[in-house]
Amino acid sequence: MFVAVLLSLFVAYLLVETVLPSFRDAVAERERLEAVIEEQESLNATLVDLSKTEIKRRDHLCGFRAKVIAKPAPGNVCKDAQRALDAVEEEQDRVKQKIARAKAEKEKLKSAQKSGVGWVVDRWANSWRWLCGIALLVIFLPPVLRTVGYFLLMPVVTRAHKPIHLAAGSERDNASLRARPAERTLPISLPPGEVLSARSEHVRPVRGNVRSRLLYDWTSPFVSFAAGLYGLSRITGDEDGTEATLSTPDDPNAYLMRIDFRDHPGLVMRPRHVVGVIGAPELSTRWRWGIQAFATWQVRYIMFAGTGSLIVQGSGDVVPTSPGDRSTRMEQHLVMGFDSRLTVGVNRTEVFWPYLWGRTPLVDDEFIGPHPIFWQKSSVDGPSNPIAKAFDAFFSSIGKLLGF
Structure with missing residues (x-):
């Protein structure tokens, strides 16, 4: 049943995606939006790493002592470190431009997601996991509850109840x-x-x-x-x-x-x-x-x-039926009435699989005595x-x- 539901959903998805190009575009835009957000986060991380790493390198190479020593020495270590830092800052500018473009694209894609089809796609992407969970629960919970009622609940009820004699x-x-x-x-x-x-x-x-x-x-x-x-x-x-x-x-x-x-x-x-x-x-x-x-x-x-x-x-x-000395069971919805002189109890249905499939009820009325029941x-x-x-x-x- 679950496989059939999934296949039906997939076929419906393909039909909708084919018939409605806007739906397909909305799906692609959402996927692009996720990629842009991921790219922007990566660029931001790269920008921070570039800045921190080069500043630490310059401060390490060109401290106060290094500046004093570098002046009489050939070449200038501090100037080299500064030039390297300047190159990093230029790279940061390029990264910032990429971030700006990614941000603009992200805002555009977000606006597109606010459309009717985009909203549907967004809702599906956010809810399909718990919807699948509910579908599984709907499919499997009833047979689980029926099984628990049959093997655990009804044996206790059958042993504990006291038959009535009206x-x-x-x-x-x-x-x-x-x-x-x-x-x-x-x-x-x-x-x-x-x-x-x-x-x-x-x-x-x-x-x-x-x-x-x-x-x-x-x-x-x-x-x-x-x-x-x-x-x-x-x-x-x-x-x-x-x-x-x-x-x-x-x-x-x-x-x-x-x-x-x-x-x-x-x-x-x-x-x-x-x-x-x-x-x-x-x-x-x-x-x-x-x-x-x-x-x-x-x-x-x-x-x-x-x-x-x-x-x-x-x-x-x-049909009138007299149980006699041996108990007679009958499905409740078929019982029309009975003689009040009978002893009336309940018992679990004897057939498990028809009950699990919903064809028979869990509880049967049970009658004992020489007087009739009407069904x-x-x-x-x-x-x-x-x-x-x-x-x-x-x-x-x-x-x-x-x-x-």
């Missing part, structure tokens, strides 16, 4: 629960006096009277609203026989299932899967904190208890727009945390 202390001997086969179109017959509250967009032909219902449960208005159980169609069975048909309006892969329960301690169901409610089961919540809540990012569970029926919707299919075959794809995806992910996380 119906502990409230189980009833005469409780019953029955799930009917899932269907794309679900017909419902209501005996006299029985009430169906369903999402209006799911209600198709109705033989009987239909009234509106603003909220399913006024004692839990927030849960009812967030679950989509508002603006409902309320259908009441009468002596002439009342029938209604439910179907999903915008998802051809959706299936509907009817779940009947009587004197039940609680059926945990994510409200977004609830399409309709028959009767008047009690809507309640259970809060659970601890390591398991940290692993699953869920602290609240919403339950329908008592006697009644739920109409639930899943993608691809809706869908596939999850519905979210929005394709990146901004919409970000908002959807944020609000989905909040909803998951609160049990929706």
